[in-house]
Amino acid sequence: MKTASKAALSRDDADDLETRILDAALVQFAKVGVKKTTIEDVARQAGVDRVTVYRRVGSRDDLVQAVISREVATLLTELAAMPERHDSIDDLVADIFVTVVTRWRTHPMVERMLAIEPERVIMKLTVDGATTFAMCVTATATTLERAVQCGLLADSDDLMTRAEIVCRVVHSLILAPHGTTPLRSDSELAEFARRYLVPVVRG
Template sequence: MTTDTPLALADEDRILDAALGLFADVGVRRATIGDVAKRAGVDRVTVYRRVGSKDEVVGSVIIREAGRLFDEVLSAANRESSLAGRITVGFAETIERIRSHAMLNRMIELEPDTVFVSLSRDAGPILVAAVSVVERIFEGARADGLLDSVDGLTPVAEAFVRIAHSFVLTPSAAAAAGTHRELVDFASAALVPLLPPEPSRA
């Protein structure tokens, strides 16, 4: 467990930065706590104390990277002036940012089986976090007068996340989804009809 002191947080960030770079260079399986410690400029005890075991280091890296991605997606979505725009742009930005993530692409190259397990069977916590991001988009839309209520929209948020998740796992199928425009068009056709109507501004 980490503490909330500035020194502890600085150590944790340095360790996670080091682990992120190491995983991109050699993959998760070949990386050791000793390797992470050496790259971070700390000893092994500090890694265990500040972050934990190798599995906990991996989990913390994934959670931090997902958090950064979600913040970027939320920021891009909230620049749109309509609820439909926020959802379609959020969907497209999510897929594109995951596809272009350097560490993820490198890990797919080095350890495709490990990545598949992380993104499928073990993806529950990340999907829960992603659902909360969609709910934040809904909350922001309500605050901006684009929704009357967010009641009952959690299943809709989860449906959006599960559809996006399928695009990550299987990039190509019947729908064209190679460009930002194609992703937005898909979301407009498949996701927007699930949204409640925006309030009348008359």
């Protein structure tokens, strides 16, 4: 029993240490961008030595990926609870779309990176972004399955495909936010979702 307790405590401590490192990396990335952030900066911000950062997370690129994955996972967890809050699939899709787009548009790290090193964002969301994108598609499909369980959507064997199409639209809006269709306000985003994404989700 004592051994098990110590092991559990050790895992908790390890998780807390990694959280501190990722929190510190997020602060640094939002402040000066990735290119100007060093492992030493992150270690100092987290109150640990640089060896600990390398051992717990890895290189600077590993830090970027870990921070992005954590931020995406946090958002997806929030989205998973949305089906229970709505009475129609139209409202659910609009809520998800507005939440995701506005969250990334106003995220301090994403804003900083898009402003000073957009090429890195493009790499992380395209060439190096297969795992993150797959996670988003799977989570979106799971949310649609929950919508089916809540009676908001008819069941179908292609929910994963519909989820991927919606995710690709969101993906493109993050990479290329400027276009001919005005999508700045929440109301404009919601109207776009109701008119163009709901039909995709309904199938």
